[in-house]
Amino acid sequence: MTLITDRPGPGAARPYRFPQVVRRGVAGGQVVAAHLPGQNLAVALLLLDAGAGREPVGKEGLGGVLAKALEEGTAQRDATTYALAIEALGTELVTALDWDSFQVSVQVPVERLSAAVELLAEAVRTPRLDPEDVRRVRDDEATALRMDWANPGPRADAALRADLFGAENRWGRPMYGDPASVAGLDVEDVTVFHSEWFLRPGTLVVAGDLDRIDLDALGAAAFAGSGGGPVAKGDPIEVPLHDRRRIILVDRPGSVQSTLRLGHPSPHRAHPDHVPMTLAGTVLGGAFTSRLNHLIREVRGYTYGIRGDFASSRRFGRFAVASGVQTAVTAPALVEAVGEITRTQSTGVTEDELAVARSWRAGQLSVELQSPRAIASALTTLVVHDLPDDYHARLRESLLAADVAQVSAAAAAHLHPHALTLVVEGDSAVIRDELVAAGLGEVVDHAGRPV
Numbered sequence: 001m002t003l004i005t006d007r008p009g010p011g012a013a014r015p016y017r018f019p020q021v022v023r024r025g026v027a028g029g030q031v032v033a034a035h036l037p038g039q040n041l042a043v044a045l046l047l048l049d050a051g052a053g054r055e056p057v058g059k060e061g062l063g064g065v066l067a068k069a070l071e072e073g074t075a076q077r078d079a080t081t082y083a084l085a086i087e088a089l090g091t092e093l094v095t096a097l098d099w100d101s102f103q104v105s106v107q108v109p110v111e112r113l114s115a116a117v118e119l120l121a122e123a124v125r126t127p128r129l130d131p132e133d134v135r136r137v138r139d140d141e142a143t144a145l146r147m148d149w150a151n152p153g154p155r156a157d158a159a160l161r162a163d164l165f166g167a168e169n170r171w172g173r174p175m176y177g178d179p180a181s182v183a184g185l186d187v188e189d190v191t192v193f194h195s196e197w198f199l200r201p202g203t204l205v206v207a208g209d210l211d212r213i214d215l216d217a218l219g220a221a222a223f224a225g226s227g228g229g230p231v232a233k234g235d236p237i238e239v240p241l242h243d244r245r246r247i248i249l250v251d252r253p254g255s256v257q258s259t260l261r262l263g264h265p266s267p268h269r270a271h272p273d274h275v276p277m278t279l280a281g282t283v284l285g286g287a288f289t290s291r292l293n294h295l296i297r298e299v300r301g302y303t304y305g306i307r308g309d310f311a312s313s314r315r316f317g318r319f320a321v322a323s324g325v326q327t328a329v330t331a332p333a334l335v336e337a338v339g340e341i342t343r344t345q346s347t348g349v350t351e352d353e354l355a356v357a358r359s360w361r362a363g364q365l366s367v368e369l370q371s372p373r374a375i376a377s378a379l380t381t382l383v384v385h386d387l388p389d390d391y392h393a394r395l396r397e398s399l400l401a402a403d404v405a406q407v408s409a410a411a412a413a414h415l416h417p418h419a420l421t422l423v424v425e426g427d428s429a430v431i432r433d434e435l436v437a438a439g440l441g442e443v444v445d446h447a448g449r450p451v
Helices: 062-069 079-088 110-125 131-149 154-165 179-183 187-197 215-223 274-286 291-299 327-347 351-368 372-384 391-401 404-414 428-438
Strands: 021-026 029-035 041-048 094-097 102-109 203-208 246-251 257-266 306-312 317-326 421-426 442-445
Touching: 021 215, 029 215, 029 372, 041 110, 041 215, 041 372, 062 094, 062 102, 062 131, 062 187, 079 110, 102 110, 102 372, 110 203, 110 215, 131 154, 131 179, 131 187, 154 246, 154 257, 154 421, 203 215, 203 372, 246 428, 257 306, 257 327, 274 291, 274 306, 274 327, 274 351, 274 391, 274 404, 291 306, 291 317, 291 327, 306 327, 317 327, 327 404, 327 421, 327 428, 351 391, 351 404, 372 391, 421 428, 428 442
Parallel strands: 029 203, 246 421, 246 442
Antiparallel strands: 021 029, 041 102, 041 203, 094 102, 257 317, 257 421, 306 317
């Protein structure tokens, strides 16, 4: 017996208020804080303009190696002594890297925040960077990448990024590098990158009960030993669209599954269409209830899941779809996915679909932005993308106010099915002929040669 029922409708988005944002200049740097009255935990996050986009071409992976090397002791303490000191506070250093920033944070009870920030600054400003430790960390990172790249996905992701943005550009290469680029780093590469980018003051982001926190003292501790002025963030990168679709076939002999990556360039994070683009992406592929997931998973049964969305950094963005399908349905799955993207671009979204997307996106704010760490992460968005302090306070209303005309216009303007690059990582001998016969575009290998 098959039980069929109607899909539940959208609920009302929960109310949400983002906390008050405080900014001040301290000791040559900037402190950006959010007041969380009565909160016993606090987060301090040092935000540096040292993201993957700052790495030289050919030296991809510097940020990842340096993140691990920060755990290997400082000029004042060896690795064991430093680990004991930070563990005594009940915390740990948490590092994060994206295209625009390098982040180091601690989360502790409010009364321990000052001591934790001093230890954070010690690791960031004066890491030991012993050559033997740096080489060991580098080798560990290269080994981890080799293991990761043995799985389906990373090679397809790299092929898509290179085709969209150009392998000659840093943003056309993997954010964390690849096994070869990381293995090729030397100690001087790491020490030079640190001296160039990690000694600048940066921004200290704080989320906690500000009635119990001395922001001036925290800023003085975080910016001690730093110097140098801000550097230009760079203008948005104009990435041209391709004039036709093509399929890049990444051979994986014997694979019983094909890994699919479809994409094209899209606007940067601060683009005025960000909210309607986000909602258009949600309707198309950004949620379990999306068009792509319904068609490819529920109707056709080709996959366990498929996702598509817009993602953006300070200078560039991309629209991308990701999935994995059985080898036998590779070509049909691509045809259906391209068709659904084309339909969304040409006909827009419906009020029912948009109501679900609005409710989910706006309602998630009350869930996602509860903890001090989540609030701190939201503050970094303001700093990195030069957004107004009331951005998050107004975001819920912006999501709920977006109408069908606005979201459909964003889909029409920012989806480009004719310019898609379709990357397929799978068994070339089995799927090549069907991909050619599908007529979606020229089929080439990862080096751009016809296959």
